[in-house]
Every structure is written in C-alpha cells, then in structure tokens.
Amino acid sequence: MSKQDKVFIFFLLFAAFTIPAIYLSFFNPLVKEYFNGSAPDWFSSLVEHIYPRLTTERNRFPVSFFEEKAMQIVVRISFVLSAFAVFIFLKKRFISFRKFTKQFFHGYAAYQQINILRILFYSSLLYFSLEFYNDLLVLSSIKVFFKPVLLLKITGLGFPSELLGLSLYVILLISCILCILNIYPVFTATTAVLTFLYFQAIFFSFEKIDHGYTTLNYAGLLMPLLLYQQKKNINSESLLLPDWPLKLIKLALCLCYLLAGLEKLFISKGAWLSPITFKSYLYLHQAPLGMQVLNYPVLCAALPVAAMIFQLGFISILWNEKLKWIFLPAGILFHIGTVVLLGISSIINPWIFTYLFFIRWDEIEPLKRLFKPMDYFSNRRRIP
Amino acid sequence: MKIKLKNIIITVFIAALILPFILITDFFPFARFGMFAEPVSSVDTLKIFETEYYQYHQWHYLDGKQFNMASESFMYLAGNYFYRNQSKEFLLKLSQAIPDTSIYAWRLKQIQIHGNNLKQSDTVIIETLKIR
Numbered sequence: 001m002s003k004q005d006k007v008f009i010f011f012l013l014f015a016a017f018t019i020p021a022i023y024l025s026f027f028n029p030l031v032k033e034y035f036n037g038s039a040p041d042w043f044s045s046l047v048e049h050i051y052p053r054l055t056t057e058r059n060r061f062p063v064s065f066f067e068e069k070a071m072q073i074v075v076r077i078s079f080v081l082s083a084f085a086v087f088i089f090l091k092k093r094f095i096s097f098r099k100f101t102k103q104f105f106h107g108y109a110a111y112q113q114i115n116i117l118r119i120l121f122y123s124s125l126l127y128f129s130l131e132f133y134n135d136l137l138v139l140s141s142i143k144v145f146f147k148p149v150l151l152l153k154i155t156g157l158g159f160p161s162e163l164l165g166l167s168l169y170v171i172l173l174i175s176c177i178l179c180i181l182n183i184y185p186v187f188t189a190t191t192a193v194l195t196f197l198y199f200q201a202i203f204f205s206f207e208k209i210d211h212g213y214t215t216l217n218y219a220g221l222l223m224p225l226l227l228y229q230q231k232k233n234i235n236s237e238s239l240l241l242p243d244w245p246l247k248l249i250k251l252a253l254c255l256c257y258l259l260a261g262l263e264k265l266f267i268s269k270g271a272w273l274s275p276i277t278f279k280s281y282l283y284l285h286q287a288p289l290g291m292q293v294l295n296y297p298v299l300c301a302a303l304p305v306a307a308m309i310f311q312l313g314f315i316s317i318l319w320n321e322k323l324k325w326i327f328l329p330a331g332i333l334f335h336i337g338t339v340v341l342l343g344i345s346s347i348i349n350p351w352i353f354t355y356l357f358f359i360r361w362d363e364i365e366p367l368k369r370l371f372k373p374m375d376y377f378s379n380r381r382r383i384p
Numbered sequence: 385m386k387i388k389l390k391n392i393i394i395t396v397f398i399a400a401l402i403l404p405f406i407l408i409t410d411f412f413p414f415a416r417f418g419m420f421a422e423p424v425s426s427v428d429t430l431k432i433f434e435t436e437y438y439q440y441h442q443w444h445y446l447d448g449k450q451f452n453m454a455s456e457s458f459m460y461l462a463g464n465y466f467y468r469n470q471s472k473e474f475l476l477k478l479s480q481a482i483p484d485t486s487i488y489a490w491r492l493k494q495i496q497i498h499g500n501n502l503k504q505s506d507t508v509i510i511e512t513l514k515i516r
Contacts, residue, residue: 051409060467069408076406105394138452144477145461149412197413207464208457209410217413218401225393248394252401259405260417267422281420284430 001092012085016078023074031070035063049150053207072266079266100319109243114230116361116371117246118189119180121223124353125192125216126176132199133169137162139203148205151197159202168195185227193220212345215354218252249357254315256351257331261311273308275300287343303337310334317358324358331355430497433462435478438489446478462492471511479515489514 033039034047035058048054058066090097143159152158160168175192179185197220200213226245233241264272271277278300282290293299310330317324335349361367404416435446435458448458465474475490491512498504 050407053409056464056467059469073407076408080402080406105390135452138450142451142453142478142481144481149410151412201412204412206453206457206461208460209412209415210454210457211415211417211419214413214415214417221413222397244390244394248397252397255398255401256415256417259402263405263417264420267418 001089005088005092009085009088012081012088016081016085019077019081020071020074023071028067028070031067032063035066052147052150056207076266104318105244105247107243107247108240109246110362111230111233111239111241112368112371113360113362114226114241114246115182116367117357118182118185118223118227119371120356120361121219122176122179122189122192124350124356125196125220126173126180128213128216128350128353129169129172129176129196129199132172133166135203136160136165136169136199139206140165142206145207146205147207149201149209152201152205157198157201159205168198171195172199179227186224186231189220189224189227193217193224196220213350215253215256216350218256219249219354219357222249222252246357250318253354253357254318257311257314261308264308264311273304275304278304281342285342285344287341290341290343293341303341307334307337328355328358431463432495432497433459433466434493434495435462435475436491436493437482437484437487438491439484439487443491466492466494466510472513475511475513479513488516 030039030043034044039047054066091101092098140159140162146159148158172192172195175188175195179188179192196213197217200217204210222245226243226249229241229243229245268277275297279294282294282300293303310327314327314331317327332352332355335345335352336347338344339347339349400411400414404411404414408416408418410416436443437446438444446458448455448461451458453461462474465471471492475492479487479490489512492510494508494510496506496508498506
C-alpha cells in the first residue's frame with residue numbers, strides 16, 4: 001500500500017469520526033431552531049425541499065424524533081466514509097480483491113446476450129406499462145390532491161391533459177416495441193425510460209412513493225448506454241462488447257437489496273430482527289397465511305433473520321457468479337413471501353423480472369435460435 | 385465513449401443510488417427503501433384513517449381503489465392532511481373530486497387500535513363536512 005493510499009484512508013476515517021462531533025457541536029441546535037421557526041430562511045427552505053414530508057411530520061412527531069433522524073444522517077455519512085475506507089484498504093491489500101475490482105467494469109458481453117436482454121427487458125417494460133393510461137385517467141379524478149415530486153418540480157412538468165397523457169402512453173408503448181425490434185434502439189430505449197419515469201412521477205405525486213418499479217427504473221436508465229455500446233461496435237469484427245453498463249445494472253440491483261437491508265438495521269437499531277417486530281407486521285396486514293405463521297414461533301424467529309441474510313448477502317453474487325443459483329431462487333421466494341405473508345404487491349413482481357440481467361442467455365442454445373429472427377428488423381448485422 | 389466519461393457515469397450513478405440512503409429520503413427515481421424498516425411494537429397504538437360519505441340515508445366507506453390508489457396510500461394521504469390540521473380541506477377537495485349530487489356529507493374518521501388487538505379500538509370522528 002502506497003503512502004498516498006494510507007493518507008487517503010486516514011483522511012476518510014478522520015472525516016468519519018469528526019463529522020458527528022462537528023454536527024453535535026455546531027449543527028444540532030439548527031434542528032430545534034427549524035421546529036421553533038427561528039432557523040435561517042435558507043436552512044428551512046433547503047430542508048423542506050429535500051424533505052417535503054416534514055411539513056406533515058413536524059405536526060406529528062416531537063422534535064426529539066427529528067433530532068434522532070438528523071443524527072442518523074450523520075451516522076450514515078460516517079458509515080459510508082468508513083465503508084469506502086475499508087474498500088480502498090481491501091483493494092490495496094488483497095490481490096484477489098484488487099483483480100476483481102479492476103476487472104469488474106472492464107469485461108465483455110456477447111452481442112447475442114445484449115440482444116436477448118434488450119428483447120426481454122423492453123417486453124417487461126411494455127407489460128408493466130400497459131395499465132398506465134387507465135391508471136392516469138382514474139387518478140385524474142382526484143388531481144386536486146396532486147403535489148408534484150421534486151423531479152416534476154425541477155422539470156416544470158405537471159399533471160398531463162387527457163390528450164397529452166394518451167400521446168405519451170402511445171409513445172411509451174411504441175418505443176418499447178421499436179426497441180424490441182431493434183429499430184433505433186438507443187433512441188427508443190431513452191424515450192421509453194423517460195416516458196416510463198414520467199408516468200410514475202405523476203402516480204407518486206399524491207404524497208406516497210412506491211418502490212415497486214425501482215429496479216426497472218435503474219435498469220431502464222442504464223440500458224440505453226448498453227445499447228449504445230452495441231451500436232458503437234456494430235462494425236467491429238468481434239462478437240464481444242464492453243459490458244460496463246450491464247455490470248452497473250447488476251451492481252445497482254444488488255445495491256437495492258443491500259441498502260434495503262441496511263435501512264432496516266439502521267432505523268430499527270437491530271430490533272427489526274426481533275420476532276416481535278415480525279409478528280407485529282404480520283398482525284398489521286392480516287394476510288391469511290401470515291396469521292397462520294403467527295402460531296409458529298420458530299418461523300417468526302427464523303424468517304426475519306433469513307430475509308436479512310438474503311438482503312445483505314445478495315451482492316455476493318457479483319463476487320461469485322455461481323451464488324446466483326442460491327440467491328435468485330431465494331429472491332423469488334422472498335418476494336412471493338411478501339405477497340402471501342403480508343398481502344403486499346403481487347406475484348408478478350418487477351423486482352423478479354430484473355433478475356433476467358443475471359442470466360447468461362447467450363449460453364442457452366434454443367433461446368439463441370428463438371431470438372435470432374428478431375434481428376431481421378435491424379438490417380445492420382447478422383449473427384453468424 | 386471516452387474512459388473518463390464512463391468513470392463519471394459510474395461514479396455519479398452509484399452516488400445517486402446511495403444518496404437516498406444517507407439522507408433518508410427519496411429522490412425519485414432514486415429510492416430510499418424505508419418500507420417495513422421502522423420497527424412496530426405490539427404495544428404501539430395503530431392509527432387508521434377512514435373516509436366516508438353519506439348517501440341514501442347511510443354512511444359508506446370510500447376505498448382508495450376507486451381512484452386506482454392502494455387503500456393504504458389513500459389512508460396515508462388522509463392521514464397527512466389530518467396531521468397538517470387540514471382535515472376540512474381534505475374533505476372539501478374530495479367533495480370537488482366526486483361531485484355526486486346524491487352525497488350529503490363527508491367525514492374523516494380515525495380508528496385507534498391498541499396493542500395489536502382489533503377488538504380494542506376507539507373511533508374518533510375528526511371532521512364532518514356537510515355539502516347540502
């Protein structure tokens with residue numbers, strides 16, 4: 001490890017430990033001042049932009065609740081800085097880890113793999129978008145409650161008229177279909193994800209954000225970059241393409257589970273693993289199978305621990321690809337479990353659909369043959 | 385695409401993924417996964433909000449599913465207005481959204497369930513809005 005690395009790690013750890021002290025000494029009083037209405041205007045305005053829910057929650061909870069949350073943010077900053085320091089240390093200290101991180105974003109994927117992923121992903125996006133226009137029409141009856149999310153505020157977009165909504169819906173569906181057919185894939189993929197996000201932004205502008213489509217969103221944002229790699233290498237001799245956008249999609253999907261697990265541990269301070277918490281959730285949702293599970297203390301103790309191991313461990317499939325044969329079926333069970341035990345979401349879960357990015361489709365011969373005719377529409381390159 | 389741009393994209397995207405976790409808030413489309421994170425104690429009081437309308441001489445429950453909203457999301461919306469002391473505004477907006485002449489009044493109820501026991505519940509009428 002070089003002296004420069006050691007200094008950098010020291011700097012990260014120094015910041016991780018001093019930030020909480022600085023917060024407690026200088027910034028903690030600002031939280032109280034915000035609730036008393038005596039904080040500087042810029043501070044109040046900044047807080048309410050970042051946390052629109054505060055206008056509601058400041059009437060609901062005592063100031064101590066928010067002091068605790070503010071401290072949580074400081075602890076999380078320290079945690080991320082410390083984790084980054086550990087990452088640098090492992091990278092510099094262990095050859096295998098260094099090799100892994102160095103090669104991670106410098107790999108290659110087969111041309112046919114990207115083709116199949118494109119077809120499968122935009123078919124999923126098309127499927128999940130089908131009800132969007134109907135949802136928009138029904139929601140328009142309560143648009144008096146519309147409060148735009150930050151993204152809509154920044155872009156200046158509001159609740160669309162019926163005609164605009166229909167036009168965007170048609171654009172979304174056509175973009176997905178054209179992308180499946182490999183017609184202007186980079187452009188159509190970008191249009192598809194932008195309209196897909198716009199519809200969701202409208203749906204979530206009723207003071208509640210749903211995370212059901214999050215993994216589709218992340219993959220959708222990165223897919224145009226992957227398709228761009230394909231376009232850029234269209235005339236190259238090699239059938240292999242730089243796969244860094246695909247790796248970034250996989251990392252994003254793994255981080256979703258990791259951050260969801262960490263969130264539970266941080267917020268509950270470990271109490272989430274307690275059978276009491278799990279029983280309370282089951283009781284709260286009154287799903288028939290969940291109510292049955294309440295009669296089995298062993299299950300009530302084991303299931304939250306298993307869920308946590310799954311969420312924190314999912315990212316290990318990036319290190320050892322073979323582990324996907326454990327974590328992907330476990331993930332399907334995890335999401336089905338949420339449906340049957342808590343009665344939330346549905347069996348056809350967008351999170352499960354994004355597992356398609358972890359499968360090597362190009363190694364499945366019958367699939368290669370099945371998807372080959374789709375390339376006919378591109379008229380640019382034939383797969384030998 | 386230059387290597388430098390690739391690194392910038394990767395760094396910015398990872399930072400955007402982690403930011404909601406650090407700041408404990410959503411920055412749509414980047415999400416904080418707080419659902420089911422808060423511990424629920426069996427001794428806590430559960431508060432449920434229900435909206436009803438008076439039509440044909442009786443009160444009817446209004447389900448959020450009528451607006452393609454999950455029931456919980458609609459309850460959450462009603463709760464937000466309650467905590468902001470805007471229950472009347474909530475009912476007024478609802479009466480504008482559903483301008484049915486056969487509806488005579490709207491009301492917002494809060495049901496408090498103590499210690500996970502559905503039989504031990506108290507119902508409080510928070511606000512009633514007569515429109516005829």
